Amino acid sequence: xxxxxxxxxxxGEATSSVTGDPPISLYSSHRPRLRGRAGASASAISTVVxxxxxxxxxxxxxxxxxxxxxxxxxxxxLALVGDPSKGIVSVGKGFFLNVWLSLLCEGLVLxxxxxxxxxxxxxxxxxxxxxxxxxxxxxFARGVPVILVMLWIGFGVPSLNLGSVSSxxxxxxxxxxxxxxxxxYVSEVYRAGILSVPQAQVQAARSLGLSSRTTxxxxxxxxxxxxxxxxxxxxxxxxxxxxxxxxTLGVAEAVHSAQIAGGVEFNYSGFTMASILxxxxxxxxxxxxxxxxxxxRTRRLANAAT
Amino acid sequence: MTRVPGAPIVLRTTAVRKSFGDLEVLQGxxxxxxxxEVVCLIGSSGSGKSTFLRCCNLLERIDSGTIELFGHxxxxxxxxxxxxxxxxGMVFQSFNLFPxxxxxxxxxxxxxxxxxxxxxxxxxxxxxxxxxxxLADKAAEYPDRLSGGQQQRVAxxxxxxxxPRLLLLDEIxxxxxxxxxxxxxxxxxxxxxxxxxxxxxxxxxGFAREVADSVCFLEGGSIVESGxxxxxxxxxxxxxxxxxxxxxxxxxxx
Ligand SMILES: Nc1ncnc2c1ncn2[C@@H]1O[C@H](COP(=O)(O)OP(=O)(O)O)[C@@H](O)[C@H]1O
Ligand SMILES: [Mg+2]
Numbered sequence: 210x211x212x213x214x215x216x217x218x219x220x221g222e223a224t225s226s227v228t229g230d231p232p233i234s235l236y237s238s239h240r241p242r243l244r245g246r247a248g249a250s251a252s253a254i255s256t257v258v259x260x261x262x263x264x265x266x267x268x269x270x271x272x273x274x275x276x277x278x279x280x281x282x283x284x285x286x287l288a289l290v291g292d293p294s295k296g297i298v299s300v301g302k303g304f305f306l307n308v309w310l311s312l313l314c315e316g317l318v319l320x321x322x323x324x325x326x327x328x329x330x331x332x333x334x335x336x337x338x339x340x341x342x343x344x345x346x347x348x349f350a351r352g353v354p355v356i357l358v359m360l361w362i363g364f365g366v367p368s369l370n371l372g373s374v375s376s377x378x379x380x381x382x383x384x385x386x387x388x389x390x391x392x393x394y395v396s397e398v399y400r401a402g403i404l405s406v407p408q409a410q411v412q413a414a415r416s417l418g419l420s421s422r423t424t425x426x427x428x429x430x431x432x433x434x435x436x437x438x439x440x441x442x443x444x445x446x447x448x449x450x451x452x453x454x455x456x457t458l459g460v461a462e463a464v465h466s467a468q469i470a471g472g473v474e475f476n477y478s479g480f481t482m483a484s485i486l487x488x489x490x491x492x493x494x495x496x497x498x499x500x501x502x503x504x505x506r507t508r509r510l511a512n513a514a515t
Numbered sequence: 516m517t518r519v520p521g522a523p524i525v526l527r528t529t530a531v532r533k534s535f536g537d538l539e540v541l542q543g544x545x546x547x548x549x550x551x552e553v554v555c556l557i558g559s560s561g562s563g564k565s566t567f568l569r570c571c572n573l574l575e576r577i578d579s580g581t582i583e584l585f586g587h588x589x590x591x592x593x594x595x596x597x598x599x600x601x602x603x604g605m606v607f608q609s610f611n612l613f614p615x616x617x618x619x620x621x622x623x624x625x626x627x628x629x630x631x632x633x634x635x636x637x638x639x640x641x642x643x644x645x646x647x648x649x650l651a652d653k654a655a656e657y658p659d660r661l662s663g664g665q666q667q668r669v670a671x672x673x674x675x676x677x678x679p680r681l682l683l684l685d686e687i688x689x690x691x692x693x694x695x696x697x698x699x700x701x702x703x704x705x706x707x708x709x710x711x712x713x714x715x716x717x718x719x720x721g722f723a724r725e726v727a728d729s730v731c732f733l734e735g736g737s738i739v740e741s742g743x744x745x746x747x748x749x750x751x752x753x754x755x756x757x758x759x760x761x762x763x764x765x766x767x768x769x
Contacts, residue, residue, distance in 0.1 A: 409607065409609060409611045410611060410613065412574055412607075412611070413605075413607065413611035413612075413613070413670075414613070414624075415574065415596075415597075415600065416572055416574065416600055416603075416604070416605040416674075417600065417601070417624065417625035417629060417673070417674075417677060418597045418598070418600040418601030418625060418629040418677065419597070419624070419625065419628055419629060420597050423628050423629075427624060427628060428613055428624075431615045432613075432614065432615050435615060511659070
């Protein structure tokens with residue numbers, strides 16, 4: 210039978226007459242998968258069909274209102290650059306605020322979350338109340354909707370008449386709230402990462418005479434961060450998107466600007482524009498995250514093989 | 516390698532006891548190692564060898580008894596455990612190299628962060644040590660690119676870079692493929708020859724017989740019998756030691 214096609218797909222003739230064992234089947238009853246050139250042209254054809262179908266639906270007459278309301282190129286451009294004479298603020302300029310706010314917050318979050326995570330992992334009786342506080346804080350900040358905290362702080366604090374604390378720009382409150390919420394999430398990511406480093410690594414480091422601080426900094430954290438890098442990048446992508454919640458405080462970031470444009474022009478293509486801007490940042494970020502995860506998996510598989 | 520008359524006692528333990536919960540793992544261990552001496556701990560798995568080694572460099576706290584390093588009681592309140600550990604090297608069964616650091620950085624981490632050496636000097640010394648074990652060309656590699664035997668030899672060199680006064684080796688060949696065991700044991704043999712003071716937990720009886728000045732047989736957390744290797748392996752007096760050695764011979768490991 211070597212090199213020969215089986216006479217039927219069930220391989221029924223492979224019965225062993227000597228032992229009387231039941232026949233076995235090694236062949237798929239399905240048609241073989243298309244490979245190589247045949248596969249390429251098959252996927253080209255199906256792509257053309259799908260893209261054509263989408264184009265057909267969008268260009269159909271009944272999709273007209275959708276096209277006009279959401280995909281109007283002129284309106285998208287108008288929203289992107291803004292028009293002061295009509296009271297339309299630029300979505301592009303607003304998005305700039307989303308970007309720098311997310312970068313600034315991410316930087317603070319990465320540092321503060323590390324503090325919270327290490328505090329939760331310390332032992333020793335003196336720090337017990339602080340550990341309790343850290344736990345209470347992470348439970349609270351992760352258990353309450355970000356938008357609630359945003360409204361609470363953003364409108365509540367200015368109403369308290371606390372002098373300079375109550376008279377900050379809404380962007381400051383917004384940044385505070387984002388850092389407050391995301392520090393809790395990221396501290397849990399760090400904590401999981403630290404716990405994922407084997408205790409044997411700590412013992413090897415301590416056996417060299419390294420202090421617990423140096424061990425944390427030089428041995429545990431580098432491995433911990435590497436283990437949770439995909440999760441950190443995910444949280445950064447979420448933070449980037451959640452800067453949109455700042456719009457609830459009336460800050461003219463991308464989403465609020467798009468809302469204004471929509472209100473003035475009765476056309477919502479500005480939201481499409483804002484989505485495109487967000488996607489321009491988040492898609493590369495999530496692709497990079499996928500790449501990091503795939504790289505980690507191959508590395509782990511390679512290690513497991515040795 | 517051989518007992519030097521009048522050599523100072525490096526490590527002395529007296530009536531060391533240690534429990535994990537209800538289980539008393541060490542039931543009064545008395546042991547003394549003089550400078551340049553090699554002591555091997557043998558005994559079946561679970562007899563307390565690892566726990567005892569880990570007590571010696573303060574990875575575990577003892578419940579009672581004393582451990583003295585060069586006459587200093589390690590239980591003294593002003594003892595700094597990091598100072599103790601910089602003088603005691605420890606090598607583990609599972610190598611425990613730092614996977615995120617190159618071989619060179621693994622070796623220089625201690626000298627730089629504990630001894631405060633400059634990077635250049637630490638690296639020069641590390642390369643010399645790596646050259647001695649024939650791995651200087653692997654300095655830039657990461658541990659996962661090395662064979663088990665190479666990793667374990669790097670782990671030994673990582674300890675040696677701290678210029679320890681005492682080396683604790685915990686079954687350092689037990690995780691190795693059989694064909695890689697000899698390269699590691701040869702290195703340990705050389706260290707013994709150069710006068711390194713070592714306390715070695717091992718299942719390699721042939722090796723223990725060759726390098727040890729004294730062999731201690733542990734069972735159930737006590738030293739049942741100890742003495743020069745010739746006597747322990749050829750003429751053990753305790754029935755428990757005989758039973759253990761018979762099992763080892765039956766398993767083809769002596
Ligand atoms: N951290 C620990 N907690 C609880 N039991 C332990 C711990 N470490 C060791 N033991 C127990 O102590 C006994 C001695 O273990 P160990 O010192 O590792 O023996 P050996 O190295 O001779 O095999 C074993 O029964 C083991 O299960
Ligand atoms: Mg052990």
